[in-house]
Amino acid sequence: MTPAVLSAAWEGLTLVFAWPNILYPIGGTLVAMVVALLPGLSGAALMALAIPLTFGWDPLHVMLLYGALLGGATFMGSVTAILLNIPGTAPNAATLIDGYPMAQKGLARTALAASATASALGSSFGVVLLIALIPVVAPVIPKIGPAEYLLLAIWGLLAIGTIIRGSVAKGLAAAGLGLMVAFIGFDPRTADPRFTFGTLYLLDGLSVVPVFLGIFALAEVIDLSASNRVTISGKSRVEELGGSTVDGIVAVFRNGGLFLRSSAIGTVVGMIPGLGGTVAAFIAWGEAARTDRTATMGSGDIRGVIAPEAANDAKDGGSLLPTLALGIPASTGTAVLLGVMAIHGIRPGQELMNEGLPLTFALIWSLFLSNWITSAAGLSVAGPLCRLTIVRTRRLLPPIIVLATLGALAYRGRISDVWVAMLFGVVGYLMKKHHWSRVAFVMALVLGSLFEQNLQLTLDLQRLGRMDFWARPSVVVLVGLIALTTFPIWLRRRRS
């Protein structure tokens, strides 16, 4: 890190805390937190809605507001994921796999605290790595191509093998079903429609948000209605609930290795354009499951909360690197940020990385600040919020249905998304009842299109002689990584 970078970082920090600048990140964070509590409404949607407000603003204030909006929504989505099995945003679907079972065990407070801590520390990890790596990594990012994307998708898909419990055939069938759903819509190469049944809705494929809302939230509603469970946690008094906020905070430090690994995954995936938080969260969760020797992942293991939350928040810092240095958005949120920057005449690239570096740092610090504000808010309300798990299900189910339905509708304003959520609610319930892995299904769904698109591009490039797959150092590194993380598990299972 050069003195110029450090000086710009300091200048950026003083800009953020100067009066009245500080109002922008704080105000932005508070708005983002409230919006993120409504499932389906993502930070990116809020960022787009805020664009007309910023006309005539100083570019510094725009950057401060958008840094806050980018970071403010990330953690809050995990609150509904843990408490109600409703993913606030798509990446939080990975958090609920273990977060909600923890709430069912009466450990919601611990899960929320772990999520908030991992979220704040993960974002800090991402930001620090971003600052440290700006000069080193920026030239490398454009060299990452379809072959590397393909291997990342394969790495994530291979994790499915490690999370299947019980019948392997059912697990693989669930993953196959997820892949089939991922392939709905236009063929990425030929632009021919597939499995659309002539409907407009399916032309661009099924969106993951209504599917997640259905397969987790609405399926849980059906399951709770069919079961004789009185409350989500099975307890009726606060005193009966286990866990504590301190337990959740300590758990992150106790699983420091997992936290660092997940944050690194999040930052790296964030840096790679087009992957986004959902892929980061699921790959991190898959990696945690792969190294799980206790076979408790997926059934309320706190590591299953720490890993996706750390990755999802660390990815924000990473995603700013290609966005600001190269003008390549790494996620929907950063795509909107680029659009806003363009509207205000702020050009990404060398200028922003040199003369404009204090402005860049103002954005980064605003993101950093918003992540800490949301996490602090999360920690402070973990206690009161966990009371939701002792509310009688007959009172809780109607609001869950309303919230999930509204979330599906708010996502894109299409009533069809509500029907899809309901359909997948039934599918999810049947999968749960008959022990088909819903996690395998959603992981295949998330990674399927990434796999297909880059498999086709890689094959084309290899066929046309534009790429020598095995001559790429990054390919060798990734294949080695896949072998290193997969082979020992295979060996261990074979021995046992």
Next chain:
Amino acid sequence: MSERITRRELLERCAAMCGGLAIGRGPGSVAGVAAGMTAGKPISRRTDGGTKCLEGARIRWIVGWTPGGGFDTYSRLAEPFIERALGAQIAIDNVPGAGGLVGALTLSRARPDGRTLGILNGSGFLWNRNPDSSTTPDLSREFTVLARVSRRQQVIMANPATGVRSIADLIALSRRRAIVAGITGPDSSNFATLAAVTDLLGVSTEYVAGYPGSREVILGLLRGDCDITSVDIETFGQVPDLARMNPVLQITPERSADPRIPDVPHLAGPTGLISVQPELFAGDAARARSLAAAIAAYLEFGRLFAGPGGMEPMLRDCLEQAMYTALTDPGFAEAARRAGRSIDIVAGADVRRGIRAVTDAVRPIVPVAAAAARRIR
């Protein structure tokens, strides 16, 4: 409602517009169609101030792409000015999917009461009106075009590692091996122009298709995935690596004044490469000129503000006037300039009048692009 245009101007504009229809496929006629749509002030400009037909209403503005992209940016830049002109409230609704098709179909199926409007890729519709396509709506029947906000201007960019700095270099390279072009998919406007230009040059081309967006194609070009691609001039501001690519040919009827592509020849028109260096182009000269003019005309439609088809004439005229008032507001021009977005406004009546002629003019591209698309499939 009054029209500020002399009879002579009207006749001149009409003659230019109707050239393509009257004379057939002659290159001059196609250029005439384009010129008719873009020349001078719009013929349907009105001055009675009748823009408040939807005062107090809430308008759903459909953008068929995700937030942050070019179409979304144009919409959000124009939003406050249209709101002011109409006295209505606009809610931008991003309905992404299938390269804008989902949003376009949503717009075309809405009630034509003015409460659902949006932005379209006009050029994309011209290409998609081919015999293979059954889902693409018809621009003239299923939409009411209210204004053109900007035309598409593309540049063929070459991978610097190929050493290609000019069209002659590209042709020379193609004699040694097939040229590899990078595209998002065979349904994109950039693919149509690339297919037509490489056909014009007699350059054997293979396609790497399936990149998720135009920025990813540019990255692919810089990485060496492909030799050439087609880049929209107005995205230059979002491409920090522009200087690392070699601009080879402007796909425009006249040379762009953009200082970032100085001395780069343009394709069509009397001063275009097709007229100045016809020996570079393959096959029959008349066909080459016709195809070159078709490519230029194809990009003319650019980005359109529109509503569903079948709108009442009174409402249409009012909305058109409001669009014109909003888009010619100096504040909008300044906002677009700051955002690095070019504007080239044409009133809806002019665009509507030109649709059939331009569609006819563009027809030579359809079999060429369809053949190239079949090779990808």
